[in-house]
Amino acid sequence: MTLLALKNITLRFGGPPLLDGVDFAIERGERVCLLGRNGEGKSTLMRVVTGQQQADDGDVIRSQALRIAEMPQDVPKGLTGTVRDVVASGAGAVGEALAEYYQLLERDPNQLDRLGKLQHVLDSQDGWALDARIDSIVSRLELPPDTDFDALSGGLKRRALLGRALASEPDLLLLDEPTNHLDVDSIAWIEDFLVSWSGALLFITHDRAFLRRLATRIVELDRGQLTSWPGDYDNYLRRREERLHAEAQEVALFDKKLAQEEAWIRKGIEARRTRDMGRVKRLYEMRDQYAQRRKLQGTAQFTVQEAERSGKLVTEAKNLSYRWDDKTICRNFSTTILRGDKIGVIGPNGAGKTTLLRLLLGQLQPDSGEVRTGSNLEIAWFDQLRSTLDESKPVWENIAGGREFVEIGGARKHVMSYLQEFLFTPDRARSPTHVLSGGERSRLLLAQLFSQPANLLVLDEPTNDLDVETLDLLEELLNDFDGTVLVVSHDRAFVDNVVMRTLAFEGDGRISEYVGGFEDWLRQRPTPAAKSAPATKPATPATTAAPTPAVTKPAMSSKDKRELADLPAKIEKLETEQEALGLKLAALYAEKPDQAVDVQKRLTAIETELAGAYARWETLESLRS
Template sequence: MSLIHFDRVSIDFGAKPVLDAVNLTINKGEKLALIGRNGEGKSTLLKIMAGEIPVDDGQVIKQDGIKVAMMKQSAADESESTVRQFLLHALGQVGHALEQYESTTDPQQLARHQQVIDEHHGWDLLQQIEVVTSRLKLEPDAVIRSLSGGVRRRINLAAALVQQPDVLLLDEPTNHLDIESILWLQDLVARLHCAVVFVTHDRAFLRHIANGIIELDRGHIHQYVCGYDKYLERREARLAAEVKEWQRLDKKLSQEEIWVRQGIKARRTRSESRVRDLVALREERKNRRQQSGTTQASINVAEASGKKVIVTHNLGFQYGDQTIVQGLTCKIMRGDKVGIIGPNGVGKTTLVRLLLGELEPDSGSVKLGTGLEVAYFDQLKQAINDEDTVQNNLQLGTDFVEINGKSRHVISYLQDFLFSAEKIRGPASVLSGGERSRLLLARLFARPANVIVMDEPTNDLDMETLDLIQDLLFEFQGTLILISHDRDFIDHVCTQTIVFENPVDGQYQVNEYVGGYEDYLRQRKTPVEAKPEKKTVATEKPKKISDKKLSFNEKYELEQLPEKIDALESAITTLSNQVCEPDFYSQDAATIKQVTTELAQMEQDLQAAYARWDELEAKT
């Protein structure tokens, strides 16, 4: 059933139309990912669906009585309201009735409010507010003006979710959410019965939810009834066919231009319809919108650091009453790509500052290697001066930058990051979130570095730019420390993870794992897990089994486990040493992946063997 239909809709804000006579249909129950480059007009398209901006031409036809709710990118307004008040206001008439019902004592007013609440299922909506605020980690009584921009974005998400609409529009809903909240939202959206149109850079989120794709490309909409991976195949086929058709038309235009310029004899026999076709070909060629160039970049690599980059021993740090880390011993070597994972507010950025020596630990030690050149990608994008031009935000006192020994003009370099000449000379204050991220990436990669620190770099970027960053960071010969909630990005980039997990009375364990996010899930520790001392397994002979609770096969299995555990530990040591070799990550990607995956599997097998050993021992 069609809920929203676009009939040859057009809207134009400048030289090129954002939408050029497009058709689009949104049906009940569809989960549609809206995909397009930064600046293509994805947010504009969502606002048209929500009825927030009018179109220049065509029609937007909505089914009578449907409710459309949209999560906005900008932080929540109503700064004097509490979070709960803001969410009640988002419910409209029934929200007003709920708010008044709680504050009035007049019996007649209570009866009127009660009627409105009952008619609109207000008590269910009130319960929905409680669930959403809890799962998005919002404090209901907090005053909005006291909250950060990231928390305000979560409030906007909550306001859209609590309305229980027929069509839900989400603009980058996973920004500023930790993985636990993303997983909850992912499951919630997948189970919703309403239609959902969403913009996201999080491919794991997208793959889990989308059953259709809306691609916005150069003013046109291409709709695909399939998941993301199949869409990528179909999109490549469409673009290849487009190039082939353009080549055919260009060849025909060239032939017709030669024909029309022939002599008098040709002019006498010239077909007027053929001339009209030539004029049409010229017009089509003039109006053709090529895709803008792909983002190109390379990382300006400093001279190699020492083999050991960061070594911690029993690291401990407390911020006020909150223990950030306790007893962390780890070693980060040259070439390691370390992902740091954990809930919002747990202290991930503080841990990075400890590792870089910017904070003094309360206990233990941090030793930094030699020759470190650190470049930092700032989550809050505070490094951008909004009062200055984009060009001056990049310049280091000169019109040129030197990238790996080659001199580049600042404007040419910024054009590699898809900035037009007008944007480069204009103020940074007008940049979108994605453009601000690209500018910071341009600054980051222009500075010589052998250690790169990135704090939530994926927010607001389009997928093509994400692919570029993934490839660059994977090939980077230096060391990477990455804070991210993007599971797919961590899996593609990181060789090890440091995870805040298993909280007890508000204090988190900080554990280290080999591999990316999926590898961590396979290996992760549980709070009750405990390993026996290694020396017990390695040196003592197997105990004689006499308890009748063990079967013959279980007795044999228990006797063989010490040997199996020794073999696994020996193999893990060998592979771990191999991974720590300075030239390990200079090998091809397939070899690196094979070794790290094998190491992760062995770690998992070892934990399973220990657990089985405990289980059988408990019976004796």
Template sequence: MAAPILAFEDLGLIQGSGWLFRHLDVRVGERDRLALIGRNGAGKTTLLKALAGHIEADEGRRTIVPGTRVVLLEQEPDLTGHATLIEWALAGAEAPPRHAVEAIADQIGLDLSRESATASGGERRRAAIARALAQEPQVLLLDEPTNHLDLAAIDWLEGWLNRFAGAFVVISHDRTFLTRLTRQTLWLDRGGIRRAEIGYGGFEAWTEQVYAEEERNAQRLDAKLKLEEHWLQRGVTARRRRNQGRLAKLVEMRAQRAAMIGPQGGAKLAIATDEVRSKTVIEAEHVAKRYGARTVIRDFTLRIQRGDRIGIVGANGAGKTTLLRLLTGEIAPDEGKVRLAKTLNGIVIDQQRKLLAPGRTVREILADGGDWIDVLGTKKHVAGYLKEFLFDPAVAEARVDALSGGERSRLLLAREFARASNLLVLDEPTNDLDMETLDLLQEVIAAYDGTVLLVSHDRDFLDRTVTVTLGLDGSGAVDIVAGGYDDWAKRRAARPEARKAAAPRGEQAPPPPKKAKLSYKDQRDLDLLPAEIEALAAAIARDEAALADPDLFTRNPKKFDQLMQAIEAARTRKEAAELRWLELAEQAEALG
């Protein structure tokens, strides 16, 4: 392994009355693409700040190659004291050149003249990205970079990082983002850290092996496992196995829903049976909504059934919130009708987390200070209910202010899922959540008896959760697709107008071909490439699973190197095949 350009040896940090972590060895090579994984509260953000040199460690030694520029993209940048976003982006001794910041801001659609005080979460995140990337780092430390970003901005950031010549370490809950970008994994777990030379795609297989080995070691030593220490690990393993069955059920539900959606994406309202009508909870018919001269939603028709999981996706400003408010009856359409079942009883979990009052304890929020909480008509002890949402029961007396952002989000989910309801409205629920909490949230949504309306930019979460995706492109049209994000993206990718809309500002989408039909070679590639892409994806997954063996490098370094080279080659071929297929699909669509 080449010498690192940034490292921390024997790192230790005290938090509160004890050690957050101790004796950590972290090394970052000049071309590393590291996923930093760990439970909420494990210290991931603190570790990034220590690597960046922003906080002083209580133990250990930080080393860095002279001249190496390390830049930290913080999760919540402090814009206090700066009137506008551009003023903040150019502040400080390490401020990047103005032209560099403006160039990146233009590419990601950010108006830097926006007042800091009124800027949205997405605008603040874009400003932080523009400042960080314009500093031309050799090592980039990213703390939840996709939070508050829309899909177009996430795609742009993925492209930039794929071309980045330096190293990066990233904390993210976005599985798709991590799988596409990372090649190594750092796992911060129970005060220690492990490293594997695999991307996030092989992480789950690796952790299963680690937990299985711990179990075998405990049995060999004839030691009884401590329940309070290991209940979470065993729960994670069981949950992932249950999720496989849940995903199979989700595929079946999508197939049933596809039969109710017309060929142009509109719901077949006119021919619905009495049984279907009796299950309808929200019915939208030829709905339109305008703000001034702009039509945000036009001619939208959909019948939402009891038990549907509806995902809403699109760029910021495309009309997602407007559509959500129309479907819940919060606002009225300018044209058409929206009918809601009289029995609807909804709860809304929004991005602002308004229900978590500072200064209150976890027990006060969950059970009004008592020991018992009413969960859907069943009394449960606070300690037991906290375990269901991956909390140590001792956290019951903690103040909300002391919890991490992810823990506060998880607490809000625990509180709201205890209430009786038949409509659940989730606005960006995955922000700040760790992977294990995301698995839990997917399971809870799957078991929910009612209907779910979900706005999210987390592509993997949508693919694992929703039965129908409503996609908005800003034109007023709403795509209705049975399936998740991936199903919607495939439909959009084949349409020339979608590719044109997705082109970066200032660039023109390529003109459609003028041929009468595809050539023999092009048609053959169009037909055969999907199977090739699937085969390459399977090969990558297989080789990453093999690399997850923690003893492979020591036992067989030659095979380890062969697998690494094979994965890299397969990724390159897969990316080229995907681009080729998209180009051919666009040409075929233009030719009719």
């Protein structure tokens, strides 16, 4: 059953139309992801769906009694009261009456007249059924009903906003960047909830893992046109690449034909006397087509300015402990980070991930333990709070201290040209910084970051608000960077694609280190049951504890024994190849960069093989002992 359909929707705010004859429909039970570059008009399309934005032309057809709710990207201002009050407010006037009724019962039960009026409203408008539904929603979302909304963490606030959207029992739920600023546990929880929810879903996200888990269909908004891509995200990427390739060939053929026709029309006087007027008319039509063509939005082209190599040691921490107020950030934590390492830091919001980075780089003094930082460190820091951006200045003045030129790779470049590489037009570069969107702010911060030479990049939540194309480019850049990278991120795909090791906050000041990225951490971490298992439960006087059976290790098979015997030679061979390729790589980058890429890929593969071999060796040794 079709819940909603857009027919030939057109909308413009000056310049080219954001929506140019768009058609779209969503069926009951579908989970549709809306993709598109920053600024293409995705949020505008959402507002057309909800009716908050009227189209210039076209029709919005909604099924009878369709209920639409949305979970906004940012927490709305003015939401007060308990969690239960905020959730109830999503049900409109009846929900507000219900919230007021309970507030009066608790704070001023003597207002009998007002309580009587509210009870009449609830009796006549099915308010008590809503009351039961609110209790059910709060329970399902695992929310503290009587806690003040302002006192919640960011993740619980987003969960409460989801409950507020569900309170009206929507047929269609709209989510705009639902995972922004959420930690991994909160994202996983929302994913699980939405997968089991029976309503239709239309959502915008840059989180590729979230997209892969939820989307049953992808629609892309590109240059005012909406294209539907059935199937999963990987299928979308493949087919989109094929479409863009075909479009590029078509454009090249058109441009070649136009150039030939322009050359013909400019021939001498004799040719003009005999020229075909139909051909002239077609030329004018081609010129008009060319003028109206909307080019694909560019891709950022930024590069990292690499400073001189740092010393081999970047930082070494021994038995590090640190408390902030009454919270233990880390306890007896030790690690060594070497030049070229790419380290991910993951954990719940508020765990102290940024504090840990500052401890490791010597910007904070630990309560106990020691930190030794290496030599010749040139640090560039991406700050998730965007505190290095001066909101009062134009965009261009936030680059290079307001100077008109920057030094990039030893060449002098005008700041406007430099900003164009980050997709800022000259007009946008002259705009005040405070008017920028979230994605533009992230790109400006990257432009600021990469305008300075560095051999150590510290990236604190760099992926928020970046579109998928820019994320892909950033990942490629970081993988090719010869220096060291420390990255805090809740973007699981980004962590998997970039880091070599992961530092994970696991509660009560414990920070564990794992080889690989997020998925590797999931496989290796202690299971939740193991972490939360209580100590041995004493037997009650009325019962006698049954004897605990001894745990018997599985015996090693002959195949396992042969594999264990062969592993040392395999590991030695891999390490020898790794060392040889590492020596070869530096020379190749200078002389044969194309071959260097293949060698780097092989080095990455060797590292993965070695990690697997060591893990297997440890497993087999435990069976033997």
